[in-house]
Amino acid sequence: MQIIPAIDLIDGKCVRLTQGDYSRKKEYSASPLDVARRYEARGLKRLHLVDLDGAKAKRIVNYKVLEGIASKTDLKIDFGGGLRSDEDLRIAFESGAGQVTGGSIAVKNPWLFREWIERFGAGKIILGADVIGENIAVSGWQEESGLNLFDFVRKYHALGLTDVICTDVAKDGLLQGPSLELYRKILNAFPKINLIASGGVASVEDLKKLKALKLSGTIVGKAIYENRIGLEELEKINRDAD
Numbered sequence: 001m002q003i004i005p006a007i008d009l010i011d012g013k014c015v016r017l018t019q020g021d022y023s024r025k026k027e028y029s030a031s032p033l034d035v036a037r038r039y040e041a042r043g044l045k046r047l048h049l050v051d052l053d054g055a056k057a058k059r060i061v062n063y064k065v066l067e068g069i070a071s072k073t074d075l076k077i078d079f080g081g082g083l084r085s086d087e088d089l090r091i092a093f094e095s096g097a098g099q100v101t102g103g104s105i106a107v108k109n110p111w112l113f114r115e116w117i118e119r120f121g122a123g124k125i126i127l128g129a130d131v132i133g134e135n136i137a138v139s140g141w142q143e144e145s146g147l148n149l150f151d152f153v154r155k156y157h158a159l160g161l162t163d164v165i166c167t168d169v170a171k172d173g174l175l176q177g178p179s180l181e182l183y184r185k186i187l188n189a190f191p192k193i194n195l196i197a198s199g200g201v202a203s204v205e206d207l208k209k210l211k212a213l214k215l216s217g218t219i220v221g222k223a224i225y226e227n228r229i230g231l232e233e234l235e236k237i238n239r240d241a242d
Contacts, residue, residue, distance in 0.1 A: 001211045003234045004196065005039045006048040006221035007032050009062040009081075016222045017052065019172055020130075020137075028225045036069045042235040047075040048165075048198075048219045049097075054082020055104075063095045070096020078126055078165075084109070089116060093124075101165055103128030104138040106156065107147060114159060122160040126196075129153060129166045131182070137169055150189055163194045165219065171200030175222060178206055183213055204233050211237070 007014050010025065014032050018024040029035050036047055047069065053061040060082050070077055079092050080101030092100050106113040106127060117125050129149055130137045136147040153164060166186060168179040178200040186195055194216035201207060201220050207229070210218045223229045 001207075001215050001237075002046055002217040003044060003207070003238050004046045004048050004078075004217045004219045005044055005224060005234070006050065006198075006219045007035060008050045008052050008221065009065055010052045012062060012065055014225075015052070016225060017172075020169055022052070022056065032065050033068050033072060036073050036075060038231065040073045040075055042231040043238055044231075044234060045076060045238070046217070047073075047077045048101075049077050049079045051079070051081030054088075055080075057082055058084050058104075060088040060091050063091050066092065066097060067095040080126075080128055086112075089120075093120075099124055099126050099163070101126040101128040103130055103136075106152070107136055107138050110155075113156075117156070117159055117161055122162060125161060126163040126165055127153065127156050127161050129164055130169055131166065132169050134182075149186075153186065153190055153193070157190055157193060162192065163196070163216070164190075165196045165198055167198040167219075168200065172198070175202035175226065175228060176200055177202060178210060178218075180209055180213065183210070183215060187213060187215075202228050204229055204237070207237055 008016055013027055014029040014035050015025050015027050049066055051062040066079055076098040078099040078101050079097035083100055083102055084105055102113055131149050134149045136152050171179055178197055183197050196217040197210050197215050198219040201223050
C-alpha cells in the first residue's frame with residue numbers, strides 16, 4: 001500500500017476543507033512546491049493534487065502549480081478538480097500530470113469520459129468515486145448525483161479502468177478514522193481494482209488497518225498538516241511497502 005500525500009489548492013495555496021465545505025477552509029502553506037519537496041525528500045513517490053478552484057469553476061485553474069511541482073520534483077502526480085473538457089485534459093497532461101482523476105465528468109458526461117479512457121489508456125485515468133453514504137457526490141461534493149457507488153464503479157471497470165479513488169465525504173477532514181467497512185465492501189465486489197482510500201485518516205494505526213485490507217494506496221492530507229502523523233512515519237510505511 002502506497003502512501004499518497006494530498007495537496008488541495010485554492011488561490012495557488014495549500015488548504016484543507018472539512019467535508020468539502022469551502023466555508024470551512026484552513027490554509028497551511030503558501031508554497032505547494034515546498035510542501036511537495038518535503039514529501040519527496042522523505043521518499044514519498046506520489047502526490048494527489050486537487051484543484052479546488054477548478055472543481056468550483058468547472059474548468060482547470062491551478063495548472064501552473066501542477067507545472068511547477070512536476071518540473072521541479074520527480075513525484076508521480078495525479079491531478080483532479082475541474083476537468084470537464086478535452087482542453088482541460090490537454091493542459092493537465094502538458095503541465096506534467098502522470099494521471100488525471102475524473103469524478104464529476106464521469107457522472108455528467110460519461111461519453112466524453114469513456115472517450116478519454118479509449119484515447120489515453122486506462123492507466124492514465126483514475127475514477128474519482130466521492131461518496132455520501134453509498135451515493136456518488138459531484139461538483140466538489142456540492143451535489144449528490146443519486147448514482148449508486150457500486151453501479152458507478154462497475155460501469156467503468158467494465159471498460160478497463162482499474163484505478164479508483166474512493167473518498168467518504170462524511171469522513172473527510174474530520175480526523176475520525178477511515179471508512180474501513182466501505183473499502184472492504186468495495187474490494188469484495190471488485191477484487192481486481194486498484195483501490196485508493198481517501199478521507200478520515202488520523203493516525204499510523206489507521207494506516208495499519210487500511211494496509212491490512214490490501215489497498216493499492218491511501219491518501220493522507222490533514223493528518224500530516226496537523227502533525228498527527230510524522231513524515232518519518234510515512235517514510236517508514238512506504239519503505240516497508242517497497
